[in-house]
Amino acid sequence: MIQVNQVNKTFQLGDQPVHALNNIQLKISPGEYLSIMGPSGSGKSTLLNMLGLLDIPDDGEYWLQGCDGLALDTVPMDEEVRARYRRDHIGFVFQSYHLIPRLTAAENIELPLVLAGIPPDERKERLQPIIQRLGLEQRAGHLPNQLSGGQRQRVAIGRATIMRPKLLLADEPTGNLDSHSGAEVIELLEELNNDGITLIIVTHDMDLGDRAKRKIRMVDGEIVLDKSREQEPS
Template structure:
């Protein structure tokens, strides 16, 4: 399996009233094709900032980021938009489905931007919705679907163009425990098919569904064991997880 993502000494700073605030501090991360990696940390740890950089929604202040053999530092805004569309499939906590489009039409959206013909995108969208268990819901609108079904539509939309990485941000955060478990089992199935998944989460129980856990705290990454993970939350950080 080849390396598809490499971060070297990534630093991200923000400036507030001339004061520098370091949110990510010399982050190093390598993800290989076919991995399922969780980035685990409490609120305020820097995981959202890291997600934005991985997803090319933001750029680092310093450091090197290579995604699919491309140096992100060298890309302009148009090229960043292109790499987001081609290389990354996004899954968000709040689904981000368009309410006036049915499930099939929501899944078709990325293929419209990719210039795929109507006939081909209809066929592919229907196939991927069947894959996530929604063959009988393709004409339903978001308000006619449960939260778990909406997240399945969002996952179908994220993978329909076969991106290099599936990037999930707290994908079960708006779901009940049973439905969240079903969504995580779907992620495991997609990973078993060879899809590379990076998931951002604060929940140790959700992180356990991945094959590898990377801890983030105070803007620093560390490869974690289960005892390391427990330590993050036992040292006065657990209150952030309910926010």
């Protein structure tokens, strides 16, 4: 489903070039649960952004299979096509939620549907089960600043999954949460993974990283460890 070949990415930081991605070779099958760990500046966020089509590699290939089952090399894609691809195939969860402060929880969740031009009746149909699953029935009409951190992150997850993407990318999803709400959010993400979504989490948190079935460790833009727990009894 995901095939990354010989991908490089270099930033200019001051007068020093930083090799954020160095010859990355990666293959991810549908429905995998992956964690990417590593020290700050190791390129893990760059890798995630690249996988999420937010960032473009300098060279190499990135093959991504869409919902139609067709795999395409996304590197030469036009930015507008990438935006469409992100909307339809990829969900994002960020550390700082990134909710629109003036829209209610329900409106934030259905935002991708609105952008896709889906009529209100159908939006409501798709929104209802998600709000229930997130346990936000009482909070649907509230603005983000009236919600707790855990609730906000659940709204963000709702927004990331309402388009029924095949790939869910989470960048430090529990970074701003207390351990209790963090555990709830992780459970929710893992539930979604059990339903078949490919889940990739970037984190500093060892415990969280260890929960993934496949662990990738990055240092200085290189993948130094790619350990699958598939064979071990969990």
